Amino acid sequence: MADLIAQKLMCIKRDRVLFEALDFSLGAKQIVHLKGPNGAGKTSFLRILAGLATATEGVVKYKEKNIESAGHDFYTSTLYIGHKSGLNSALTGIENTQFWANQHGIDISQSEIIALLGMIGLAGLEDLPVAHLSAGQQRRVSLLRLWLKSQARIWLLDEPFTALDVQGVALIEKKIQEHAESGGSVLITSHQALQPHPLKSEFMLEYRF
Ligand SMILES: Nc1ncnc2c1ncn2[C@@H]1O[C@H](COP(=O)(O)OP(=O)(O)OP(=O)(O)O)[C@@H](O)[C@H]1O
Numbered sequence: 001m002a003d004l005i006a007q008k009l010m011c012i013k014r015d016r017v018l019f020e021a022l023d024f025s026l027g028a029k030q031i032v033h034l035k036g037p038n039g040a041g042k043t044s045f046l047r048i049l050a051g052l053a054t055a056t057e058g059v060v061k062y063k064e065k066n067i068e069s070a071g072h073d074f075y076t077s078t079l080y081i082g083h084k085s086g087l088n089s090a091l092t093g094i095e096n097t098q099f100w101a102n103q104h105g106i107d108i109s110q111s112e113i114i115a116l117l118g119m120i121g122l123a124g125l126e127d128l129p130v131a132h133l134s135a136g137q138q139r140r141v142s143l144l145r146l147w148l149k150s151q152a153r154i155w156l157l158d159e160p161f162t163a164l165d166v167q168g169v170a171l172i173e174k175k176i177q178e179h180a181e182s183g184g185s186v187l188i189t190s191h192q193a194l195q196p197h198p199l200k201s202e203f204m205l206e207y208r209f
Helices: 042-049 067-076 093-103 110-119 135-143 166-181
Strands: 004-013 016-026 031-035 057-062 078-081 154-158 185-189 200-204
Touching: 004 042, 016 042, 031 042, 031 166, 042 154, 042 185, 057 067, 067 078, 093 110, 093 135, 135 166, 154 166, 166 185
Parallel strands: 031 185, 031 200, 078 154, 154 185
Antiparallel strands: 004 016, 004 057
16 A cells, blocks of 8 residues: 555645646655656645645545644654755754754764765765855755655655766665665656666656646
8 A cells, every 4th residue: 555645636826726636646665756847846746745835625645644643653754855955054964964863853873973974975074064065065964864764764855866966866866776675665856867767657747837
């Protein structure tokens, strides 16, 4: 059975119907590439699925419960990474990661964070305020969450590859594939093609005038 089910979703923004009667499901071991032109409503859709915005009509269910009533179970099982980095630019990579881990009840030591930051390509930059990091380096700090919130089975990722170089994209793609292979599910928006993978499918949102 699917982890996350959306039924008959409608979303209206500024009098424009972005989508209506939209049914969608995301199950274990699935990677769904959400595609569509600028302004089609991909971010709006992702935010509704994450419980960060409310649909004009329709419901989103997690384990057969509306996400509003699924509560803690839903939020601990979901990892949403949006367009914005969600970082405090005055804090270092270590501090940002520690803060985020604390917010999510994740027990992690400073040496473990330093090791993870090194793994993601930020060795030697761990104690710089993230304002002093490049756009791609900041993106890497924010994507470190993929390695932290291991109990989150459902990943909702909005343009995670923005600003990443070729190696950065490959690292994140590999992590996404490993997550799906180990039973997780991933919905990802990206304007670039994803690596072919047997678990991957596509879901298209058309631009509606
Ligand atoms: N808070 C808001 N208030 C008014 N209109 C909004 C709001 N958020 C989004 N929109 C509008 O909804 C439409 C869809 O936006 P959305 O960000 O979901 O598109 P998208 O498919 O993710 O686009 P992109 O590929 O450019 O990221 C856009 O026309 C946008 O102007």
